[in-house]
Amino acid sequence: MVKLKDFHIVLDNNKNVYTAGDFVSGHVAVDLRGDMKMRGIRIYMRGLAKVHWSESRGGGHQTGSYTKYYDAEEEYFYMKQVLFGKDEDEGGSNPILRAGHHELRFSFQIPYGRVATSFEGKYGRIRYWLKAEIDKPWGFNSKTKRAFTVIDHIDINTPQLLAPQTGFQEKTVCCGLCVAGNISMSIKTDRKGYCPGESIAISAEFQNGSARRIKPRATLYQRTTFFADGKSRSVRNAVAGLQGNTIRGRRTENWTNKLLKIPPITPTLTNCGIIKLEYFLTICLDITGAMNLYLHLSIVVGTVPLRAPPYTPFDVLGVGSSGIEVSYPGIYPSPPLSEGEAPPSYAECVFGGVDIRDDEPGDAEMTGDPMFTPMYTYVSNYEFRQPPPPYSLTDPNGHGEETTRQPSLCEGVS
Known part of the structure; x- marks a missing residue:
């Protein structure tokens, strides 16, 4: 009898979009028809940029044609939590997970280091995902996976x-x-x-x-x-x-x-x-x-929509005063909402979804939905307004004094 009935990852509030500093939390759902002995259940969170393409070349009479492969990777983070039992390198007896439904909680924080916005392309991708694994000492491990979107904010109000x-x-x-x-x-x-x-x-x-x-x-x-x-x-x-x-x-x-x-x-x-x-x-x-x-x-x-006058950009210099410590340059918490501003809405990428069963060996046997579509900030019901007046940091109290500050997050982007 196949004991594993269901095995999948659930994100809190069905959230799919995150940024640096956010917590990615939820639970791993496990349904068993019978008791299962295992080494443990672990969950991993990883962020990775990967590039791959190949070029076929015609050689000389002696060498013939050949294919040249080009590969590159850039890892942003790799984390692990043990949800049940023990880690793969721990000794001792193996525990038993009883039959029935189980929800095993997890929580990771995306670091304030350099992360790039999720992207799926022809020769490469920037992808973030969770992978849970049931470690069976005398059989093939069961795996399930779920990808999510990470956004590196670009404020256009500069x-x-x-x-x-x-x-x-x-x-x-x-x-x-x-x-x-x-x-x-x-x-x-x-x-x-x-x-x-x-x-x-x-x-x-x-x-x-x-x-x-x-x-x-x-x-x-x-x-x-x-x-x-x-x-x-x-x-x-x-x-x-x-x-x-x-x-x-x-x-x-x-x-x-x-x-x-x-x-x-x-x-x-x-x-x-x-x-x-x-x-x-x-x-x-x-x-x-x-x-x-x-x-x-x-x-x-960008990711931060056009705001009403005076078009004040998200000032990254003010981050420290909010009580959030930034230990790496370049990545900051989500821009705060202006008074009366609605939370951002998101839409699936116009280029559609991709199969995520190709990140690591053994992905082909994983359970769960293998399709993933990145989601990006989307302004619904946009109405064109006449171009804004020249950008000014004049004192809003009308004293005529101009303030100075360092450039914001994406000034200098060309």
Whole structure:
């Protein structure tokens, strides 16, 4: 008779999103049809970035073709707790867990060290998970696993990320030996930093001084670069887009705050040593019978949405005064909510879920749901507002004194 009826991990309050300093707590549920003798039940919590890809190469006549593998890892933490019985290296007799339903409590704290936001990509991932294991001295161990999302906060309420982005491009279109005319575009976005669920407001002027037809379109691209063994590999994905009307020759068309909505996507990654993720907005003019004209603007996808004036950013310098001791630079507690501000909401990544049975040997035999989809901050019911006034730290009491402080969490991100 198979004694193990059910074995899975339950997180308190069904919580799925955490940040540095948070406690990951819950219980391991074990249902037994009969008494089971075991060495013990343990649970592990791990955070790991991993990169892998391969390249096939053709060798010479003597060596032939071969495949080169590239691998890299960056571990953020690895913790263990014994929930029942003894650890794997302890001696003594093995205990018996009686038949029935058992709930074994656990609690881990994500350290204030450097952790990167959860990410699942083609050649690599940043993944955080819990794994529970029943250690059977005379049989195969039973395992169950559950992944969760960790977010490294990027506050877009900073001077650099609230500043508009501008760009200009032009080209001369020729027809044989004759100049057909100039084509140009002037682009402006309302700001540089956004959260998923918010919209990029694009204003533009497209001038078609040629006889050809042109058609503008805007695309938000995600570019991920993976690093291993001194090499890199990049992947580009289009995550959102819109297009305008066809512009006939000798005509001009304007966009005024044309909105491009950002879906649930991974925030910009800047603090992982083996995976870099960035975004850029590309404006393309499709030109009939000629090479297209492109303009690229850098965009930062953050986790703390746009706040109401005076657009005060989350000041990491104030963390120490809250009684929370920060022992590592770069990672801080969740940004506090402003008065009247609703807690953040989260949405599953637009690219869908992945199978997590590939992190360690023996994962293929584990129980529980093997699918995991990262969740990211998402602004529901976003309404576009006119761009904020110039960023100011003027005394709110109206005394006209300006205060000074060090840059906030993601100032300097480009």
